[in-house]
Amino acid sequence: MKHKIWFYVSMSLCIITIIVVIGTGIWVYIDDQRFSAHQEVTVLTYASSAKSNPAEGKVDEESTGNGGEDSEDQDISAEKGLFSVEITLPASFFEGRSQDEIMASANEDGIKDVTVNSDGSVTYKMSKSKHKEMLSEYKKSIDDMIAGMLDGPDEVASFTDIKYNDNMSEFNVYVDKSKYNEMESMSVLAFYTSGLFYHTLNGTDSSDLEVVVNFIDKDTDEVFQSGSSKDLGE
Template sequence: MKKVYSVVLLIFALMLSACSSKDNETDASQTEANSESPQSEGATNLGNVDSQKNLFSVEVTIPAQFYEISESGPLSQEDVDKAVSELSIKSGVLNDDGSVTYKMSKAQHEEFLKSYKDSVNSTISDMLNDENNESLTDITYSDDLTQFTISVDGEKFSMFDMFNALAFYIEGTYYQLFNFVPIDDVDVQVDFINKDTGEVIETTRMSEMNSTEEISTVTE
């Protein structure tokens, strides 16, 4: 069983399956008008994640650090344009510092977050239904994607199974960044529990990964 999932494939799979609804012309005109209107709720700088929320629009800047750990090579504007087209959002700009600024309506943003969880569910389904899977029996997650719980067969569980946490590190991080969590506050915890006893076998946290990006574990 391939325990280490291609991060590049994950990112683009998530983008492809995320929100697909497009703004109609009325909503677009309202958004443009509102961006120049004094009715704006104001701009907020959330650590390294910049967000600007108007009455009808949302602007999110995903910091370069995220792409540095999740891509096999540097992003191009062409990559961003492709994502924007497939996400059916207003625009995306690759900034000089490597960050990417996305603009979308509030409705698109809400739909993105909702549809994103469909992608997470798809990833979970693939893991559980893999013909070579022997130990994983169930996977659940918190609503804010900060914590994932993986139930395993205690007799078949091995340390190699812990590499499944890598997929959820990426998915949890991306969701939190789009949900306006500062990158310094982003963290994802994955608990491996014995399906029969409920005992926590291992806990891994993204924040405890070392510089070589190996999984650092905390034994409960």
């Protein structure tokens, strides 16, 4: 059973990658900024590489914002200081946007300290309260997505409830097994990417990055199917 779900998940990742390559815009919202499915694939790539090289994903402070050579690095990082948080997003997040547009958008969101680095990545420095607000807004976008899956345009017939823990490392999907089919397991791919993205923005160490999704029988509370982001791509 577990092998089957990862077969479908792997197929989904391939489809998403193809969509990205041909430039199809599939958008999700985070902190009032638009990010394409390419960014979610970037998060998965980041998490996968971090398993074999925990050092990846950390910002090289000597190479950001100092006129160095362009980099193909696609890492996302968050560094927490005593009073502030720095978040660096890769250049791929800002394709088609000018530096002025990036700065203006950040200022509108109350982020005044913005650096467009030589490799095209952008570093935001914000207060801890602003960082907390950003994470809260991101969780709200996940809640909206879940609402759509339970009773909305993206409704999955067998899903009766979806819950996640405080740090978004575990999602529990309650299902009516009489209506469930394994193809519906593909619907939860966004939970892996969303959870990993949340962890990364929250400064979680790369070696600790993991999101688990459980499928639970609503009548018996039995976990009958489960998967981990660490298994993606294996």
